[in-house]
Amino acid sequence: MPRNTVARIDLDALRFNFELAAAKAGSARPMAVVKADGYGHGIGAVARALATAAECFAVACIEEAQAIRAEGLTHPVVLLEGVHDQADLKTCLKEGFEPVLHSSVQVDWLISEQVRPVIWLKLNTGMNRLGFNARELDNVVERLAPREGLIKGLMTHFSCADDLDNAETAAQTEVFVNVSEAYPDFQRSVGNSAAHFRPGQALFEWSRPGIMLYGATPMISQSGPELGLRPVMSLESELIAVRTLAVGEQVGYGGSWTAEKPTSMGIVAVGYGDGYPRHAGTGTPAWISGCRVNLIGRVSMDMLALDLSAVPDASIGDKVELWGAHVGVDEVARHAGTIAYELLTGVTARVPRLYSE
Ligand SMILES: Cc1ncc(COP(=O)(O)O)c(C=O)c1O
Structure with a gap:
């Protein structure tokens, strides 16, 4: 007899939470963040359960994107950490993965490869983890310009959106708006789960809910159920x-x-x-x-x-x-x-x- 220690996963609750994210996102479309094995819930089952509702998935790395393809799902999959070597770019093109390029090394790889996968560019607006600074971005876009139609969007990530009293999110949003104005053709994505709960926060074309899909809180002050989420x-x-x-x-x-x-x-x-x-x-x-x-x-x-x-x-x-x-x-x-x-x-x-x- 097996040891009765189990993780029960309620896929209805998962879908409910996705719908809540979609409602909170307004005109933005949520890409479902299913990295780290669907936040521990099993990436295959989570992706299958959200396949009808979600237009797009986001993961950290190419192995996770391949796990989604292994389920027979053909959605675009955004690679939030970009690619880890040049060869990955060919896989991205073949599989329809959309890497988020954040360093000049990745841009060099792209330029020297003869392939043109759809990509996103990461803008560093103050988190200082990944991404190009505002002044570097023009140069990157210029280097990639001969490969027309390659850049799908511009993305940034908030460092303090979980704290409603913190002014950093507004400051980061302002930097993002100022920079993105120069690129009206790019789709834009700024917000993780917490941003869905910030009154008045612009989410642009795509939001990126992760933890809220699984029913836990992205905020420092309220629990998941207090935010209307269902535990998964x-x-x-x-x-x-x-x-x-x-x-x-x-x-x-x-x-x-x-x-x-x-x-x-x-x-x-x-x-x-x-x-x-x-x-x-x-x-x-x-x-x-x-x-x-x-x-x-x-x-x-x-x-x-x-x-x-x-x-x-x-x-x-x-x-x-x-x-x-x-x-x-x-x-x-x-x-x-x-x-x-x-x-x-x-x-x-x-x-x-x-x-x-
Ligand atoms: C770039 C990026 N976007 C979105 C998310 C989803 O964040 P959350 O789980 O807080 O919604 C993460 C998670 O770490 C992330 O790194």
């Missing part, structure tokens, strides 16, 4: 041991938690080897038999402990939700000092993904 992944396991700890008894590695009263305690078959965060400390919530309970002690590779005081009848085999509909992945992430992006993409290969419509 439910990480579930079960109790494999139950015992009562006497006053003074400790639990787990390092004995970091000590019972101050007789305490019913359960061991769940999930740990950091499954992607449950080791930094989630005592007090991180989980859900069992209709009740919230708390994690106690340190998370092990394959197990963790719960204080079962709130569910005295709990027994071996009872289902436990680590995150999902009752305990938000955003909340668990906060307890672990991280973000839901890391938790969702970190669920390991040994956890089967079970899909439902």
Whole structure:
């Protein structure tokens, strides 16, 4: 019998969240960001589920784009990190992948190749991660001009859109608008999930929602459900041991938690080897038999402990939700000092993904 630690993926919720992104994007069209194995949900299943609604997908690299083609899907696929060598450009042309070129090295590769894939150019408006500065862009466009029709669009990425009080997004948008005015034929894309929730934020022709599709929050101040999103992944396991700890008894590695009263305690078959965060400390919530309970002690590779005081009848085999509909992945992430992006993409290969419509 298999270990009952699974990630249930609700594809209806995924589609619901995509529709919400589309509604928030207004006249912009959302390209569904499905990199990092569909944020841990399985890129093939996610792309298939969104195939009718989404006109375009975005991924980090060519292997991920090929995983979409392996599903028989023919949508344009934008490569957000561009290409990693010259040969990739031929693959882009053949497969209909649209790399986002961000460095002069990539432009050199393109010029020396005799192929003309559709490309995007990345403008650095202040994040200072990837992209050409405003003054470099003219030169790049000029170098590529003899290859007419090659450049589809101009893209930038916001560094602080998750924080509604931060002025940086408006400043980046202004730089983008000023630069893009010189290129009226280029399609434009600026916003990831957070930008969909910024009142008044222009999204131009294409938005790029990622995390919101999976129901987790892109914002620092509100959870996914508070933004109207539906959780897509439910990480579930079960109790494999139950015992009562006497006053003074400790639990787990390092004995970091000590019972101050007789305490019913359960061991769940999930740990950091499954992607449950080791930094989630005592007090991180989980859900069992209709009740919230708390994690106690340190998370092990394959197990963790719960204080079962709130569910005295709990027994071996009872289902436990680590995150999902009752305990938000955003909340668990906060307890672990991280973000839901890391938790969702970190669920390991040994956890089967079970899909439902
Ligand atoms: C360039 C780019 N666009 C869009 C996204 C999607 O961002 P989010 O998941 O915050 O919506 C990412 C994610 O990292 C990205 O790097």
